[in-house]
Each structure stands twice: as structure tokens, then as C-alpha cells.
Amino acid sequence: MLLNEVLPLLVQYWPLVLASLVVAFFLNNKFWKGLNKYPGHWAAGYTNWWRFWDVRGRHHEWTVIRLHREHGDIVRLGPNVLSFADPRAIKTIYGLNKGMTKSDFYPVQNAVAKGQRLQSLFSTTDEDYHAKYRRCVNNAFAMSSLVNYEPLVSSTLGVFLDKTQELFAHTGNTCNFSQWLQYFAFDVIGDLTWSKRLGFVEENRDVDGIIAFLQKFLSYAGPIGQMPILDLILEKNPIRMYAQRIGLNSTVFPVTLFAQTRSNERAGEIQKIKTYGLPDDLPNSRGVDLLSKFAQAGHDHPEFMDDTRILTACTSMVFAGSETTAISLSSVFYFLLKHPQVYAKLMAELDEAVTNGTIESREDKTVSWAESQKLPYLDAVVQESFRMHPAAGLILERIVPPQGMNILGEFIPGGTIVGCNPWVLHRRPEVFGVDVDAFRPERWLEASPEKRKEMNGTMFQFGAGARTCIGKNISLLEVYKLVPSFLRRFEIELEHPEAEWETHNAWFIRQANFNTKFRPREVSP
Template identity: 75%
Template sequence: MLFHEVLPLLRNYWPIVLTAGFIAYLLSNKYHKGLNRYPGHWLAAYTDWWRFFDVLGRRHEWTTLRLHREHGDVVRLGPNVLSFGDPKALKVIYGLNKGFIKSDFYPVQQAVSKGRRLQSLFSTTDEDYHAKYRRCVNNAFAMSSLVSYEPLVDSTVDVFLDQTQNLFANTGESCNFSRWLQFFAADVIGDLTWSRRLGFVEKNEDVDGIISFLGDFLSYAGPIGQMPILDLLLEKNPIKLLLQRWGITKSVFPVTLFAQSRSAERADEMAKIKAYGLQAPSNNAAGIDLLSKFTQAQHDHPEFMTDTQVLTACVSMVFAGSETTAISLSSVFYFLLKHPRCYQKLMEELDESVRNGTIIDRENGSVSWSESQKLPYLDAVIQESFRLHPAAGLILERIVPPSGIEICGRYVPGGTIVGCNAWVLHRRPEVFGWDVDVFRPERWIEANPGKLKEMKATMFQFGAGARTCIGKNISLLEVYKLVPSFLRRFEIELERPDREWKTHNAWFVRQLEFNTKFKPRPVHATV
């Protein structure tokens, strides 16, 4: 009876009903969990479409920084999303055993093989799965393992320096330096993972379109991750994945296909490791690669580590290893070129270190990891570059545990998405000084021990807590080796010194229009 009375009203007044329902939806978003008390862009309170389009604009890191400078330590980025700019929030949000889990932003970045998601250490939201996975592979990424990886990195560094000489320094050709450094980082990952470079540097080309694919994939993941349900309609559509599992359609990520091919080439060798474990080599000069170590983990933990987990770990190396390290390397070189005083000061340190024996005067000008750790100004330059241009340009999202929690004196209800953005944390004047927008490496040398500890604790370029980037040490190895080696071998200049580079926040903030020229540098002249 009631239905027959209501139906004519709905039929006659449906525009009013729809409008009222839409307004009610917007108001419920605005006052959701009492988050209306936190400031931000006015549209962010009503809909996630605001941050979707802002991230799609590729400069969201500057939007977040501006909002925090205007409104303070807590900014609302969506109806259920808060960004925290106070460094003290790090220990709560990312601290151990706090009960926070990753949001649905991360599964958007899962690779797919045969219609099934590949849950990596980075992309899984299952904390128990992550803990088991990390225990299996943790040893492969420990700082103590750097010694065994350095020969593999040296192999690519040598080729990269020689190819730079042949392709650019000897010819005077302009170099798209950001892209060239990404070729280097990708080849290092190939050497580290499979003991085989992927061919980017030798060929000076994007092998199998992998770099382009990664760029497109991250450009997709950044904005889509702001509204993860869109991914279920697009790339991770359940029907689409089911058809792939049935073999009706075939769609494999190029990176996954590449990893499968490289691993298949060494299938017999890996079968022996899986069965008997790694045998101590008679000559370990070449280093033990990650595929071998992941397979050793499969031997040690057969109850968890499957062929899929080994494949996922290899794919993750390509996904995460090339983009972020290339961004960090580009930042170091760019800031040096934009600040000639700092460039000159670092060169004086390198030359003096060769003269006094801190750096061995090798034929190709390369610098070892242990030598790089004795160069204080190099360390200051790299830390300052990490500070001013961290790779990640979005907040690292976490979900508040159901009981709710207090963050920096503010109670945040359970289920709220919270996070910090490195671009905000790294420009806190009370931590880094009044000139936070200036590239000044000396701040890392002038700081007293207490201040230096505070500065390092605020650095967030690799994340924090249990989900800190597991490949952090490998990335540091690459950066601390290549920068001094390259500077000893070549003089670098910007093709257009009057121009600033452009950036593209595809969740990792990569650089564009960073074009340079190189001149050979007399490596032994300073000895």
C-alpha cells in the first residue's frame, strides 16, 4: 500500500529526490566521522574526485605542501583522508605494532600474471603475509649483503661510464640525462637480479618498452589509487582477470613477461638451488644475484615461498628499483649543476681524496662503496638532494585501526586513511632551518649531533617503520657509487642553464627536460 502511494511521488518529483539525495551524500561526506574540523581544499571534504583530478594534474606534492603551509599540521585531502605534516606523526602512523595497515591505494600497483594478482612486499595490504614474505627475503636486502652486490653494480657502472664517453662525451651530443640514468638503474637491477644487464645502456634504447610501460603504469596508478574502485572497473576488472585465467584473453605485464623469460633461462640452476640450497662458490668475485637468493629462500621456506613469490620478488625489483633510484640520481646531478659553488666544493673533495689516498686512482675513475662513505661533503649533497626532491610525491597511506588512535594530540576515528608526504616533512623549518626551500648541503655538516639525529629521523624518502622500502640499501649503493665515479670521469653542463626542469608526479616525481652535455675529464690529473 505504501509502495503504491510513494511510487507516483517519485515519478512526479524524481529530479527533486535525486538532488536531495545527492546533497545528503555530499553533506555526509563533509561531516564524516567529524573530520569536518580539519581544513583543506573545500572540495576535498565532499568528494575524492578532487584529489583524483589534483593528482592527475601531476603536481600534487606542491598542492599538499601549500595546503600544509596555509592550514597547519593536519590537512584534509578527501572525505576520509588526512595528511599529517608533523614529523612526530611518523612514529604513530608507521611505528611498529601500532595496528595501521596499508590502504587500497597499494593493490592498484600489483602486477598481473595469467589473470592473477602478484602480491609484492610493497603492494600487499595483508600484514601477516608481508611479515612472512619479508622474513624469507630480508637477508637478501640487509646492509651486510652490499659487499656481495658491489661487483654486480661495478659491472654496470663500468659499462655506463664507457658508453657515456662513446655516445655523448666524445661526440658532443646532448643527453636526456634523466632517461639515461634510468637506463643505468634498470641495467643495475638486471645485473643484481639475474646477473645479466637488460641491455638499456649498451643499446641506448628502451628494451622491450619496459621503461615506457613503467612510466605509463605509474601514471595510471597515481590518480587511480586515489579512488581504487576505478581499478576494479579497469585493469583489475574481475571479469577481465577471469578471462585471462581461462586463457580466453592473454594480457601479461611486459615486466612480468621479461622476468619470466630471464628466470626461465636459468631454470636448471634454480632447480638445484631449490633442492639443495646455494653452494659456496669457489670464486665469488662476480657476486651472488637476487634470483639465487630468492630461490635460496624458497629452499629455506618451502611452506611459504613458491615460484610465484620468487617471480613477484623479481618483478618488484624492476618496478621499484629503476624509477626511484633514477629520480634520486637525477636530483643529485641537477642540484649540483644549478649550484656551481656546491659542484666545485664536491669536486675539490673528490680530487683531494684521490691525492691523499682515500680514493684509489682507478683507470676508469670509479669509486668504491667504502670509499664513498669517507666523503662527508658527498654525503651532505646526497642527503640534501633526498630532502629537496624525494621520489614519492603522495602521502604513504595507512588505515587507522578500528579502535581509533591519537596522532599528535588529535583523536582520529578508526577506518580513517592517514599518511605523511615526504615533500612536506622535508621542508619543516623547525627541523631543517629557515631556508628549507634552498639547496644547501652544509646544513648536514653544520648541525650538532642532536639536530643531525632529528634531521635524519624526519627524512622519509624511503618510508618508515616495518614497511620501509626493502631495497633502500641497494638504492644507496647505486647512488653513492655512481655520483662520485661519474663526476671524476666527466664534466657536466646543462644544455639550457637558464631553464628549470619540469616534473611529473606519477606518484613518483620523475624529472623531464633535464638535458645535459658531457666533456671528458682527465681522471689522473689530480694525482
């Protein structure tokens, strides 16, 4: 009876009803869980569309830095999203056994094969699944494993230096240095994962368009991750996924196909390792690659580490292993070239290290991992480059457990998305000094042991806690070997010294317009 009376009124005044519902929706967002007390952009409290468009603008890191400098340590980025700037929040948000889980931002980055998501260590939101997966592959990424991987990195490094000489130093041609370093990083991943370089450096091209695909995919994942429901409408909608499962749509992520092809080339060998394990006396002077290690994990944990998860682990190496390392390498070289006095000081350290025997005087001028660890100014330059330009440019999202928790003395309701942005943390003046916006490696050498510990504890380029980037040690191996080796072999200059590079925040902040010229470096006795 009541419905019969109300329904005609709703129909008659539908514009007013619709407007009232929209207003109610936005007001509910604004005052959701009392988060309206936290400042931020005026639109952030009402809708996630604000952060979607800001991230899509490709410079979100500077927006968040500005908001924190204007409003303090807690800033609202969305109706249910808070960003924290105080380094003390790291242990609370990312610490062990805090009950935090990753948000739906991460599954947007799942690769897809045959209509099934491939849950990687990075993208899964299931903490139990992550713990099991990590236990299976942890040994492959331990610092102690670096001795196995260095010959593989050295192999690609030698080819990279020779091709740099052939293509650029001897010809005077301009080098798109960011792209060239990404070719190096990709070939290293190929060597580390499959004991086979993939041809990026030798052929000086993007093999199978993988880099172009990866950049396009990350440019999609960054903004779409701010509103993950869009991914279920666009790329991973149920109809599209079902069509793949039944064979109507044979589309496979190019990165997944790439990894499948490389792995299939050694299918017989991998099956043998899964069955019998790696022999203790394996004769391999170039080191044991990651695919072999993942297959060994399949032998040790057959109930969990199946073929799909081995493939996923390989795919993850392609997804994350190249982009972030290339960004870090570009940062080191760019800041050196923009600060000639730092460049000169580092070269003096390298030359002195060769003179006093810290670095072996090899004909190809390469530097080993062990040697690089004895160069304090090199370490300061790398650390400062990580500080100034960390690869990740968005907050690393976590969901507060249902019971809520205290962060920085504030009670944050359960279900709230919280996180820290590396670009914000790395610019804390009370940690790094008042000149946080300046590139100054000396800050790492001048710091007391206690201060240095605080600075290291604030560095967030690899994340923190149980979900710290598992490939951190491999990335560091690449950086600390390539940078001194390249500098000893070549003199580098910017094509246009007055020009600034361009950055593109697609979740990882890659660089463009970083054009250089090289000359063979001669050192007087």
C-alpha cells in the same frame, strides 16, 4: 500499502528525490566521522574526485605543501583522508605494532599474470603476509649483503661510464640525462637480479618498451589510487581477470613477462638451488645475485616462497628498483649543476681524497662503496638532494585501526586514511632551518649530533617503520658509487643553464627536460 502510496510520489518527483540523495551523499561525506573540523581544499571534504584530479595534474606535491603552509599540521585531502605534516606523526602512523595497515591505494599497483594479482612486499595490504614474505627475503637486502652486490654494480658502472664517453663525451652530443640514468638503473637491476645486463646502456634504448610501460603504468596508478574502485572497473575488473584465467585473454603485464623471460633462462639452476640450497663455496667473483637469493629463500621456506612469489620478488625489483633510484640520481646531478659553488666544493673533496689516498687512483676513476662513505661533503650533497626531491610525491597511506588512535593529540576515528608526504616533511623549518626551500648541503655538516639525528629521523624518502623500502640499501649503493665515479670521469654542464627541468608526479616524481653535455675530465697532477 505505504509503498503503494509513496512509490507514485517518488516517480512523480524523481528529479527532486535524486537531487536530495546527491546532496545527502555529499553532506554525509563532508561531516563523516567529524572530519569536517580539519581544513583543506573546499572540495576535499565532499568527494575524492578532487584529489583524483589534483593528482592527475601531476604536481600534487606542491598542492599539499601549500595546503599545510596555509592550514597547519593536519589537512583534509578527501572525505576520509588526512595528511599530517608534523614529523612526530611518523612514529605513530608508521611505527611498529601500531595496528596500521596499508590502504587500497597499493593493490592498484599489483602486477597481473594469468588473471591473478601478484602481491608484492610493496603492494600487499595483508600485514601477516608481508611479515612472512619479508622474513623470507630480508637477508637478500641486508646491509651486510652489499659486499656481495658491489661487484655486480661495478660491472654495470664500468660499462655505463665507457658508453657515456663513447656516445656523448667524445661526440659532443646532448644527453637526455634523466633517461640515461634510468637506463643505468635498469641495467643495474638486471645485473643484481639475474647477473645479466638487459641492454639498456649498451644499446642506448628502452629494451622491450619496459620503461615506457612503467611510466605509463605509474601515471595510471597515481590518480586511480585516489579512488581504487576505478581500478576494479578499468584494469582489474572481474570479467577481464576471469578471461585471463581461462585463457581467453593472454595479456600479461610487460614487466611480468620481462621478469619471467629473464628467470626462465636460468630455470634449471634455480630449481637446483630450491632443492639443495646455495653451496657454501659458490665460485662467483661477481657476487651472488638476487634471483639466487630468492631461490635460496624457496629452499629455506618452501611452504611460503613458491615460484610465484619468487617471480613477484623479481618483478618488484623491476617496478620499484629502477624508477626511484634514477629519480634520486637525477636529483643529485641537477642540483649540483644548478649550484656551481656546491659542484666545485664536491670536486675539491674528491680530488683531495685521491691525493691523500682515501680514494684509490684507479684508471677508470671509479669509487668504491667503502671509499664513498669517507666523503662527508658527498654525503651532505646526496642527503640534501634526497631532501629537496624525494622520489615519492603522494602521502604514504595507512588505515587507522577500528578502535581509533591519537595522532598529534587528536583522536582520529577508526577506518580513516592517514599519511605523510615526504615533500612536506622535508620542508619543516624547525627541523631543517628557515631556508628549507633552498638547496644547501652545508646544513648537514653544520648540524650538531642531536640536530643531525632529528634531521635523519625526519627524512622520509624511503618511508619508515616495518614497510620501509626493502631495497633502500641497494639504492644507496648505486647512488654513492655512481655519483663520485661519474664526476671524477666527466665534466658536466647543462645544455641550457637558464632552463628549469620539468617534473611529473606519477606517484614517483620523475624529471624531464634535463639535457646535459659531457667532457672527459682531466686533473692536473
